[in-house]
Amino acid sequence: MSDSDTPTPEQVLAMVQGIFAGAALTSYQPFAGRHDNVNLDLHLSNPTMQVVLKVYTRVDSRRTPWKETYLLRTLTSETGVPVPRVLHFDDTAALVSHPWALHTRLPGEPLSGVAPALDGFELESIGYEAGRYLAHIHQIPLAEFGELFAPSSAGQTSERAYVLAAITQLAEACAARQLAPPEVVDQFLQLAARAELLDRRQPCLLHGDYTPENVIVERGSTGYHVTGILEFEQALGASPERDIATLLNWGVEQWPAFQRGFLDGYAESGTVPAQFWPRLRLYQALVSVERLVAGGTRKPETIAECRRRIAQGLVP
Numbered sequence: 001m002s003d004s005d006t007p008t009p010e011q012v013l014a015m016v017q018g019i020f021a022g023a024a025l026t027s028y029q030p031f032a033g034r035h036d037n038v039n040l041d042l043h044l045s046n047p048t049m050q051v052v053l054k055v056y057t058r059v060d061s062r063r064t065p066w067k068e069t070y071l072l073r074t075l076t077s078e079t080g081v082p083v084p085r086v087l088h089f090d091d092t093a094a095l096v097s098h099p100w101a102l103h104t105r106l107p108g109e110p111l112s113g114v115a116p117a118l119d120g121f122e123l124e125s126i127g128y129e130a131g132r133y134l135a136h137i138h139q140i141p142l143a144e145f146g147e148l149f150a151p152s153s154a155g156q157t158s159e160r161a162y163v164l165a166a167i168t169q170l171a172e173a174c175a176a177r178q179l180a181p182p183e184v185v186d187q188f189l190q191l192a193a194r195a196e197l198l199d200r201r202q203p204c205l206l207h208g209d210y211t212p213e214n215v216i217v218e219r220g221s222t223g224y225h226v227t228g229i230l231e232f233e234q235a236l237g238a239s240p241e242r243d244i245a246t247l248l249n250w251g252v253e254q255w256p257a258f259q260r261g262f263l264d265g266y267a268e269s270g271t272v273p274a275q276f277w278p279r280l281r282l283y284q285a286l287v288s289v290e291r292l293v294a295g296g297t298r299k300p301e302t303i304a305e306c307r308r309r310i311a312q313g314l315v316p
Helices: 009-017 064-079 111-117 120-137 159-177 182-192 240-250 256-269 276-294 300-313
Strands: 024-030 038-045 049-055 086-090 100-104 204-206 215-220 223-229 236-238
Touching: 009 024, 009 038, 009 049, 009 100, 064 086, 064 100, 064 120, 111 120, 111 215, 120 215, 120 223, 120 240, 120 256, 159 182, 159 276, 182 276, 182 300, 204 240, 240 256, 240 276, 276 300
Parallel strands: none
Antiparallel strands: 024 038, 038 049, 049 100, 086 100, 204 236, 215 223
């Protein structure tokens, strides 16, 4: 995002005072971690409190600001997952040109900044809690695979059809841009076509970007605990293995203790299908192809890692 996307102190104060008339802005700074939109950590006085100002600078056809606002307003009551409370949402463009929201500030900081200093026991404990919370999110059933709140004709009621459509589109992009050998893409399509593997009958709610950047932790009297889950802009309806694949691929591969705890916590609170491991490999390959096509980075090592995981997903 550019500096022009960040509201000025005068704009921030006007936003805050639209909700808390007598408030003063003590300080503000970027919220720790990586974020697609502008996230500011605000300290207020009168009332004295911490809040997060989120400006949705990336708005597309998926209606991410409205989707996230809806989910944050329903998730706590539905699942008990700790998420920010929406204090205000504004899409009028009266103060800034983008939709924006004011959220409660959950205590703690992103796991991504804390984890390197933790030992195996602490990582396993945090992983266990993170697994339980993701399993709770996945307990919310949805009617169709695909984007939330899209026209019904845009969704799929079959997991196999949904995955095949996604892979076909990705395969075309890979071929056009020579991102992966054609024979590898063909193998991937054949694997996805196996009806006995992609047989989930009903999609569930997925976080869409469940990574250490979006898991908030805080140290308590008995060690670190998960105190919040952030960033639901990428939420969708799909199969649980997709969320798990994203986390294991791009977030915690260097923390085996976290992975053990996460899988234990998830299995205790969620449903693990009989074909979990081959399904997970398939979804790890899928999210790797998506990352390759998205091209968020063109680093040779990232491209090589994506291709490695795609090939790994093709192993029977």
